[in-house]
Amino acid sequence: MKTEPFQWIEGGGATSAAGWMACGVAAGLKAGRNDMAMLLSDRPAACAALFTSNKVPAAPVQYDRPLAAKGRCRGVVVNVGCANACTGRAGYADTVATGRAAAAAAGVPVEQMLVCSTGTIGRRLPMDRVLAGARAAAAALRPDGGAEAAAAIMTTDTVPKQAALRVKIGRVEYTIGGMCKGSGMICPNLATTLIFLTTDARVAPAALRAALKAAVAKSFNRVTVDGDQSTNDTCVLFANGAAGGPALSPSAPGWKKFVSALSAVALSLAKQIVMDGEGATKFVTCAVEGAASAADAYAAARTIANSPLFKAACFGGDPNWGRVICAVGNSGAKCAELKTRIFFDDVCVFDRGRLATDAENARLADVMKQRAFEVRVDLGMGRFSDAVYTSDLSHGYVSINADYTT
Amino acid sequence: MKTEPFQWIEGGGATSAAGWMACGVAAGLKAGRNDMAMLLSDRPAACAALFTSNKVPAAPVQYDRPLAAKGRCRGVVVNVGCANACTGRAGYADTVATGRAAAAAAGVPVEQMLVCSTGTIGRRLPMDRVLAGARAAAAALRPDGGAEAAAAIMTTDTVPKQAALRVKIGRVEYTIGGMCKGSGMICPNLATTLIFLTTDARVAPAALRAALKAAVAKSFNRVTVDGDQSTNDTCVLFANGAAGGPALSPSAPGWKKFVSALSAVALSLAKQIVMDGEGATKFVTCAVEGAASAADAYAAARTIANSPLFKAACFGGDPNWGRVICAVGNSGAKCAELKTRIFFDDVCVFDRGRLATDAENARLADVMKQRAFEVRVDLGMGRFSDAVYTSDLSHGYVSINADYTT
Numbered sequence: 001m002k003t004e005p006f007q008w009i010e011g012g013g014a015t016s017a018a019g020w021m022a023c024g025v026a027a028g029l030k031a032g033r034n035d036m037a038m039l040l041s042d043r044p045a046a047c048a049a050l051f052t053s054n055k056v057p058a059a060p061v062q063y064d065r066p067l068a069a070k071g072r073c074r075g076v077v078v079n080v081g082c083a084n085a086c087t088g089r090a091g092y093a094d095t096v097a098t099g100r101a102a103a104a105a106a107g108v109p110v111e112q113m114l115v116c117s118t119g120t121i122g123r124r125l126p127m128d129r130v131l132a133g134a135r136a137a138a139a140a141l142r143p144d145g146g147a148e149a150a151a152a153i154m155t156t157d158t159v160p161k162q163a164a165l166r167v168k169i170g171r172v173e174y175t176i177g178g179m180c181k182g183s184g185m186i187c188p189n190l191a192t193t194l195i196f197l198t199t200d201a202r203v204a205p206a207a208l209r210a211a212l213k214a215a216v217a218k219s220f221n222r223v224t225v226d227g228d229q230s231t232n233d234t235c236v237l238f239a240n241g242a243a244g245g246p247a248l249s250p251s252a253p254g255w256k257k258f259v260s261a262l263s264a265v266a267l268s269l270a271k272q273i274v275m276d277g278e279g280a281t282k283f284v285t286c287a288v289e290g291a292a293s294a295a296d297a298y299a300a301a302r303t304i305a306n307s308p309l310f311k312a313a314c315f316g317g318d319p320n321w322g323r324v325i326c327a328v329g330n331s332g333a334k335c336a337e338l339k340t341r342i343f344f345d346d347v348c349v350f351d352r353g354r355l356a357t358d359a360e361n362a363r364l365a366d367v368m369k370q371r372a373f374e375v376r377v378d379l380g381m382g383r384f385s386d387a388v389y390t391s392d393l394s395h396g397y398v399s400i401n402a403d404y405t406t
Numbered sequence: 407m408k409t410e411p412f413q414w415i416e417g418g419g420a421t422s423a424a425g426w427m428a429c430g431v432a433a434g435l436k437a438g439r440n441d442m443a444m445l446l447s448d449r450p451a452a453c454a455a456l457f458t459s460n461k462v463p464a465a466p467v468q469y470d471r472p473l474a475a476k477g478r479c480r481g482v483v484v485n486v487g488c489a490n491a492c493t494g495r496a497g498y499a500d501t502v503a504t505g506r507a508a509a510a511a512a513g514v515p516v517e518q519m520l521v522c523s524t525g526t527i528g529r530r531l532p533m534d535r536v537l538a539g540a541r542a543a544a545a546a547l548r549p550d551g552g553a554e555a556a557a558a559i560m561t562t563d564t565v566p567k568q569a570a571l572r573v574k575i576g577r578v579e580y581t582i583g584g585m586c587k588g589s590g591m592i593c594p595n596l597a598t599t600l601i602f603l604t605t606d607a608r609v610a611p612a613a614l615r616a617a618l619k620a621a622v623a624k625s626f627n628r629v630t631v632d633g634d635q636s637t638n639d640t641c642v643l644f645a646n647g648a649a650g651g652p653a654l655s656p657s658a659p660g661w662k663k664f665v666s667a668l669s670a671v672a673l674s675l676a677k678q679i680v681m682d683g684e685g686a687t688k689f690v691t692c693a694v695e696g697a698a699s700a701a702d703a704y705a706a707a708r709t710i711a712n713s714p715l716f717k718a719a720c721f722g723g724d725p726n727w728g729r730v731i732c733a734v735g736n737s738g739a740k741c742a743e744l745k746t747r748i749f750f751d752d753v754c755v756f757d758r759g760r761l762a763t764d765a766e767n768a769r770l771a772d773v774m775k776q777r778a779f780e781v782r783v784d785l786g787m788g789r790f791s792d793a794v795y796t797s798d799l800s801h802g803y804v805s806i807n808a809d810y811t812t
Contacts, residue, residue: 055734055736055739055742056735083728085728086728086731086743086761088744088761089759121726121728122727122756122761123761124761231728312806320527322527323527325492325637329460329461329462330461335462337462353492353493354494355492393714398799398804399801
């Protein structure tokens with residue numbers, strides 16, 4: 001193991017970086033819990049954002065996209081319980097009103113307050129509660145409110161998801177942190193669910209966008225629970241420069257280190273999403289190596305990770321490695337039976353035509369009993385590799401989604 | 407309803423057409439049941455076949471492909487319990503030996519006997535039992551053995567799947583029938599699982615291939631249970647001319663009627679597969695109309711039909727139509743919220759921005775309680791339509807696949 005050039009902050013999150021405040025409040029959208037959150041910088045900040053590629057984006061996605069494109073946002077207000085998706089022009093007006101109320105209460109320009117919603121599609125927001133909640137949230141902001149905010153944005157999540165670390169670049173120590181929510185409708189494509197990353201580094205919007213894209217590529221774009229991408233997926237990275245020091249940029253020293261630290265936070269959050277996948281009992285790393293191209297490596301890893309048959313076998317701990325090679329054969333990646341090797345952790349179950357022995361199959365069953373394991377496929381075709389992280393398909397997933405709205 | 411120009415044969419199947427024999431025998435591959443089947447024409451026959459596009463095809467697929475390409479095959483021998491996939495050169499030799507034994511016992515040229523296997527991937531066939539089973543099957547062939555063969559090829563299927571009909575073309579009455587197996591690993595792409603279609607019409611191999619492709623396009627290529635395509639998928643159509651009459655061909659009169667009758671048999675079998683989908687409790691038709699292109703219509707229908715979130719909602723009868731529009735937005739098809747309409751049977755739940763009323767949502771819940779219903783999306787973008795058939799995602803699916811091999 002190489003030593004990571006940064007220090008993780010235990011219990012850290014979206015308010016670990018200097019100048020950031022957050023909170024969670026109960027607006028009455030979900031009974032008996034906090035259901036709205038706000039995240040705000042105490043000074044001007046740059047921002048970069050990625051949104052769902054779903055062609056029926058929710059109202060807040062339509063609203064945020066042009067605001068985030070300007071590169072200067074101070075914060076975000078979030079509600080759960082209702083996605084405000086497929087609600088037409090009236091739903092869009094609800095988002096505008098929410099943003100207006102939140103910005104006014106927080107004392108920031110209206111175009112610098114983003115709005116995010118998550119929950120059921122095709123229902124209108126209860127606006128009296130949402131507007132009161134936005135005002136209450138602005139009044140409740142505090143520098144140690146990150147954990148409370150992370151808990152408030154949960155939907156079917158069973159645990160809040162946060163991460164933060166410190167990284168020294170030159171003589172300045174920066175903090176990067178974040179929170180996210182999501183456990184179903186998780187698909188490796190663009191940003192997934194709601195993700196908010198903050199830092200006290202000073203970074204111009206264009207550079208921030210490059211850093212975010214790089215960090216998301218191998219984190220949120222590499223996790224899958226069920227292959228569905230929602231109408232509301234949003235990932236925002238804010239940088240407020242509160243740590244001081246020179247502006248970071250791709251041409252300045254330390255940029256790679258910054259992106260690498262940001263990527264580590266993103267990957268930690270992405271893995272937390274998979275660990276908390278709806279009904280998940282297992283965390284499975286689907287790694288592919290020896291692929292003929294980067295696209296092949298990704299396609300093969302993703303197809304394994306999305307195969308309901310393989311995921312159900314993981315749930316049952318069924319040592320059915322045939323479903324892995326079947327998925328690889330289905331992925332479109334260049335492959336051949338007599339060149340393929342399959343490993344579960346350190347157990348080789350298929351070696352270019354040679355089948356696992358009974359002893360190896362018994363060891364495979366032991367590997368699959370673990371809470372987390374890796375399946376690794378060497379295609380023997382080239383030098384490209386990739387990995388996608390997935391959960392198992394359990395009775396819990398079916399139960400959660402069989403009566404989500406009722 | 408327009409009257410169909412053919413008569414269904416109750417209880418009919420692969421031996422309904424003249425000159426066809428079949429049987430099922432117990433070879434000891436699965437305890438307490440028949441596990442091998444044979445289907446044979448009593449005279450020379452033309453054949454056409456479609457195979458899985460999985461890049462790790464099983465040994466029998468590798469073996470059958472060149473034989474079927476010659477266009478002249480008399481029959482097929484089938485085993486369950488072991489897919490003989492990923493078994494390398496030794497597994498291929500097992501298939502060769504099986505075909506040789508079956509052909510010799512049935513008294514037909516070795517290159518006219520196809521071999522199919524289905525079951526667990528990555529295990530060798532118990533060859534002593536398979537060879538004895540092939541010989542026993544040849545001795546047990548009988549003209550009314552279709553139902554017995556359909557039962558013998560079942561794996562996780564809970565019911566055998568057969569269909570047959572009569573169609574009059576000119577002065578000759580032809581019979582077309584078939585059987586298939588499959589309930590998991592069902593994906594709309596090329597032929598799916600094992601499907602054997604027979605007719606007593608006289609059709610040359612090239613024409614037969616055209617007819618098969620047309621029939622499969624809107625039947626087996628339009629059903630999905632879990633989006634996985636297996637290593638062994640095979641669909642064969644045999645024509646032995648036993649009914650007499652002139653050769654049917656695309657340029658001869660009655661060809662469209664023949665293809666339409668063949669398509670009806672294929673669609674009946676395909677729907678039986680979905681009805682018997684692993685753990686399925688619902689049959690859901692996912693229809694798309696008003697698409698800007700045929701590709702868009704198919705992509706949207708397929709994405710709805712493959713969405714685990716929508717399928718779980720169908721299981722629970724959760725009136726969560728938001729998952730339908732979310733899937734459509736994800737499909738890549740051209741669409742817009744304010745042009746889209748969504749129906750469940752005759753209930754409109756979303757009309758170009760207008761949300762369902764409480765009364766409509768209540769009626770939606772009633773629709774989803776049925777054993778079978780249709781979700782229909784009008785994209786309002788053009789004139790193309792398509793439909794994909796799917797089952798729900800239930801606890802039964804998870805249970806079946808969590809311990810398939812153990």
